[in-house]
Amino acid sequence: PKAKRAKGEPKPKEKKLLPNRNGMPIKKLSPGTVFPLLVRGLGEVSVADLKDLFDTCGDVRSCRIAGHGKAIVYFDNRESQHMGHKLNGTEYEGHTVRTSLLKPAEADGHGKDQQEEGVEEGSFAVV
Numbered sequence: 001p002k003a004k005r006a007k008g009e010p011k012p013k014e015k016k017l018l019p020n021r022n023g024m025p026i027k028k029l030s031p032g033t034v035f036p037l038l039v040r041g042l043g044e045v046s047v048a049d050l051k052d053l054f055d056t057c058g059d060v061r062s063c064r065i066a067g068h069g070k071a072i073v074y075f076d077n078r079e080s081q082h083m084g085h086k087l088n089g090t091e092y093e094g095h096t097v098r099t100s101l102l103k104p105a106e107a108d109g110h111g112k113d114q115q116e117e118g119v120e121e122g123s124f125a126v127v
Contacts, residue, residue, distance in 0.1 A: 032107035034061055034074040035081035038100040042069045043093060053092060057083035061107070069095070072102070 039050070050063040054073050058080025064072045075081040081101065088099040 030106065033104045034076065034107050035078050035104050036102040037073045037075065037081050037084045038102055039071045039073055040069060040098040040100075041095050042071060042097065043095045045071065045093075053087070053097075054084050057081075057087070078104070 045065065047063045047065060050071055050073055051060055054060050059076035061074045061076050063074070066072065073084060075084060085099045085101055087097055090097050
């Protein structure tokens with residue numbers, strides 16, 4: 001049951017968030033949020049190769065090579081992340097690139113390019 005307002009009392013303002021494609025409200029993201037994209041099937045690549053590949057998609061903040069043909073590319077905005085995801089299934093240096101959207105994350109630790117070995121796929125939160 002709703003509580004009754006006293007006569008003349010203003011109606012409380014409700015925060016309205018637009019629904020996403022699943023009908024759930026979209027959360028507001030902090031200004032330092034990055035939008036990661038998991039990239040597989042790369043073969044041997046460098047951070048510079050990844051930046052060249054995804055440069056046409058928009059603002060690439062950084063890249064992390066995870067080894068075994070996997071990497072994560074961090075974008076500054078969702079639109080760029082989705083443009084990068086459109087490269088799914090394309091050929092790059094004789095390899096078929098596979099991409100997966102990952103959940104937005106805080107920028108802590110994602111401001112620099114990194115090259116790592118032995119990161120397991122299970123450590124990525126695929127959307």
